[in-house]
Amino acid sequence: MNRHLARGLFLALVALGFGLGSLRYSIGRLDHAGPGLFPLAISALLFLVALGTMARAAVEPSERLEVKVGNIGLILGSLCAFALxxxxxxxxxxxxxxxxxxxxxxxxxSWIRNLKISAGLLAIAFGFQQLLGLNLPLL
Incomplete structure (x- = not known):
């Protein structure tokens, strides 16, 4: 399967999943948004990205999709390590x-890139904690 097509289809499925789920909540209006408006808007934007990715698959030369089980294990392991x-x-x-x-x-x-990514994510987390008042156990 074409790599770009697979990415686009996956993004479209995620967008549809969250978009359809957001319809269970009140959408409201733009001047008085309901709880379903934000996830619906983000889902719509993600679906547009998915369409662009699928269009890219039709234009660019095909790249073969490779499933690397080790990489999937590393990502899942990193999420488990984060929780632990x-x-x-x-x-x-x-x-x-x-x-x-x-x-x-x-x-x-790259250790340096990892430190930069970590610093950026920590800045976002502290921003959520301080500016939005979220109860995050950061320290």
């Missing part, structure tokens, strides 16, 4: 551990 380290230590340490494990699934491994 967040529970035992704190969420900040969990984020860093998750990034360092998950990026091992990529083509080239």
């Amino acid at each position: 380290v967040s529970k035992l230590v704190n969420m900040s340490a969990g984020i860093v551990v998750m990034v360092f494990i998950a990026t091992a699934a990529g083509r080239d491994y």
